[in-house]
Amino acid sequence: MSLLTRTHKIILWLIILISVLSLGILLYLDYRKGEVLSVTDSKTVTVTGDIPHIIAIQIKPESRIPPAGNDELPLEIEIRPPGSLIPVTAISATATSTGDASLGTISSVLLPPGTYDIAVKGLSHLRKVFPNQNFDGPVVRTYTLTLPQLPAGDANPTADNYVNSLDISYLTLKLYGNDLRADLTHDGTVNSLDYAALLRNLSTSGDN
Ligand SMILES: [Ca+2]
Ligand SMILES: [Ca+2]
Incomplete structure (x- = not known):
């Protein structure tokens, strides 16, 4: 009888010991689980979104009469990788x-932050490339591209980025009118002053 009682006691203690050990293991596992969760929770989640460029430029056409406050000009603008002739994007303005x-x-998906060339061709003007413009800066930015001034004279609608006799012929065709392409000085009349502006750049090519 006393032996059974002793056996019962041993079994009872074993059950208690196993229970305590099991509880300890469960608590430990829960603790590790919580630890892992808290590590996961504390991780910083970085979301990469589109931060667009909101861009403006300022240009200066040469030979305007009067020279100040008379800079209206239709433009074709290209933004290119440095030294490249292939635009990332082209814009009319x-x-x-x-x-x-x-x-x-x-x-910014189209134009990742970096350095780019800005190529500007004005109506009846030769193209100028303004190299190495920084697009890493503020989202809203105006690029001052007033030097050098845009050379006038590419008046013929072929717009071949070269000033030659075809451009002189076009001025003659429009003489004494107010054609926008031929009125290089932008004073409202095509006359000898526009020839003078053209001849300044005769046989000159614009940038590629
Ligand atoms: Ca031309
Ligand atoms: Ca004129």
Whole structure:
């Protein structure tokens, strides 16, 4: 009888010991689980989104009469990787009387932050490339591209980025009219002053 009682006691203690050990293991596992969860929770989640460029430029066409506040000009603008002739994006815009033109919003997916060349061709003007413009800066930015001024004279609608006799012929065709392409000085009349502006750049090519 006493032996059974002793056996019962041993079994009872074993059950208690196993229970305590099991509880300890469960508590430990729960603790580790919580630890892992808290580590996961504390991780910083970085979301990469589109931070677009909101761009404007300011340009200056040469030979305007009067020279100040007379900078209106339709423009074809290209943004290119440095040294490349292949644009990432091309935009048409018109400069105001102060030479300011908005290029609108350009996605940073299309134009990742970095350095780019801005190529500007004005109506009846030779193309100028303004190299190594920084697109890493503020989201809203105006690029001042007033030096050098845009050379006038590419008046013929072929717009071949070269000033030659074809451009002189076009001025002659439009003489004494107010054609926008031929009125290089932007004073409202095509006359000898426009020839003078053209001849300044005769046999000159614009940038590629
Ligand atoms: Ca030409
Ligand atoms: Ca004129």
